[in-house]
Amino acid sequence: MSNYKINTKCVQSGYTPGNGEPRQIPIIQSTTFKYATSEDMGKLFDLEASGYFYTRLQNPTNDMVAAKICDMEGGTAAMLTSSGQAANFYAIFNIANCGDHVVASSTIYGGTYNLFHVTMRKMGIDFTFVEPDCSDEELEAAFRPNTKAVFGETIANPALTVLDIERFAKAAHAHGVPLVVDNTFATPVNCRPFEWGCDIVTHSTTKYMDGHGAGVGGCIVDSGNFDWMAHADKFPGLCTPDDSYHGITYATKFGNAGAFITKCTAQLMRDFGSIQSPQNAFLLNLGLESLHVRMPRHCENALAVAKYLKDHPKISFVTYPGLEGDKYHALAQKYMPNGTCGVVSFGFKGGRAAAETFMKHLKLAAIETHVADARTCCLHPASATHRQMNDQELVAAGITPDLVRLSCGIEDAEDLIADIEQALAQV
Numbered sequence: 001m002s003n004y005k006i007n008t009k010c011v012q013s014g015y016t017p018g019n020g021e022p023r024q025i026p027i028i029q030s031t032t033f034k035y036a037t038s039e040d041m042g043k044l045f046d047l048e049a050s051g052y053f054y055t056r057l058q059n060p061t062n063d064m065v066a067a068k069i070c071d072m073e074g075g076t077a078a079m080l081t082s083s084g085q086a087a088n089f090y091a092i093f094n095i096a097n098c099g100d101h102v103v104a105s106s107t108i109y110g111g112t113y114n115l116f117h118v119t120m121r122k123m124g125i126d127f128t129f130v131e132p133d134c135s136d137e138e139l140e141a142a143f144r145p146n147t148k149a150v151f152g153e154t155i156a157n158p159a160l161t162v163l164d165i166e167r168f169a170k171a172a173h174a175h176g177v178p179l180v181v182d183n184t185f186a187t188p189v190n191c192r193p194f195e196w197g198c199d200i201v202t203h204s205t206t207k208y209m210d211g212h213g214a215g216v217g218g219c220i221v222d223s224g225n226f227d228w229m230a231h232a233d234k235f236p237g238l239c240t241p242d243d244s245y246h247g248i249t250y251a252t253k254f255g256n257a258g259a260f261i262t263k264c265t266a267q268l269m270r271d272f273g274s275i276q277s278p279q280n281a282f283l284l285n286l287g288l289e290s291l292h293v294r295m296p297r298h299c300e301n302a303l304a305v306a307k308y309l310k311d312h313p314k315i316s317f318v319t320y321p322g323l324e325g326d327k328y329h330a331l332a333q334k335y336m337p338n339g340t341c342g343v344v345s346f347g348f349k350g351g352r353a354a355a356e357t358f359m360k361h362l363k364l365a366a367i368e369t370h371v372a373d374a375r376t377c378c379l380h381p382a383s384a385t386h387r388q389m390n391d392q393e394l395v396a397a398g399i400t401p402d403l404v405r406l407s408c409g410i411e412d413a414e415d416l417i418a419d420i421e422q423a424l425a426q427v
């Protein structure tokens, strides 16, 4: 990890050109890499030497961008994946196998909930979901002897709850397992979970990191802090020889700093191949170069919108962790004193019909399932992503029929509020 401030890391980390080399990171658009002898290549296959042989596993462009995100988070190793979904799947599946168990926050991204609750259950991995603000006793009771990880989101999408990272890390460590945090909404500009005891961070880089709605992608970063060998009985995949690599034991050969990402690349990326394209990695890096400039504007606009809506006679509630009086404001102040994210959710006194009318009249805010884009976008979950649910099911999922999620972009706050104002006038 470099000693530069986060603003400098966003711009400069991950790639330093030598004399006469390109200033911008090169896009290595090649599936394969050439070697002089079979022995040279053999060393790569045995993980005896580091280098590239096939882009299904690793690509130099991807690694430069992963190195930047690694430095931004303050980690020791990182890898890019084709999506945020792939990042969360790999991060958990790298340490939990059939017969294992994971404790997860209940307020996580719907796609991640489905991945855990439906698809990974089919693979024989069980999950216990706990409320992010559950009591210490409830959290404690969720653990089992076969628990291998704890998972949560810094700021949950779309619930906007804030994870008490320190408390969840302490509970995980008391049971000899790592805390995995999806840091998509906060980004390392606003929160670096490793500083609070988290062990592994994941990202959907599709969101603020890309920031321009250009490319789907994900990232996994290891803090290097978790001592796998101290809990060797729980993590045989890292702490006993891997037959598919001539008996290498990742935790001893690569240490705490490198074992997790090396295994994730050498086994999971080899076998599943959810690699990010080098083109998308290049676009992601362009996004990262301005992340530290964009995040404060997203937060500033969201706070202005939240304050405006809070006192509006047609609005029944506003949820935004950056807003004073919000249930998660104190945790947000602790973990994200410089800002949270650009997403605000709110409801209408006029119920579902009012929300639908409001959406119809927005001009600047586009209706999209996407969030965390430079352009403001808006979603009414009850008539889009959650339209198969009836009103009762919606409430159980924490989404009232009148809820609207607004992802504030980096336009002028006055224009955003004027757009909201004219749409509200139609309600």
Ligand SMILES: *Cc1c(COP(=O)(O)O)cnc(C)c1O
Binding pocket: 083, 084, 085, 086, 109, 111, 112, 153, 156, 157, 182, 184, 185, 203, 204, 205, 206, 207, 216, 217, 218
């Ligand atoms: C969008 C999102 C994901 C999934 O990422 P994709 O890039 O769409 O696969 C995971 N976690 C969070 C918090 C997200 O917002």
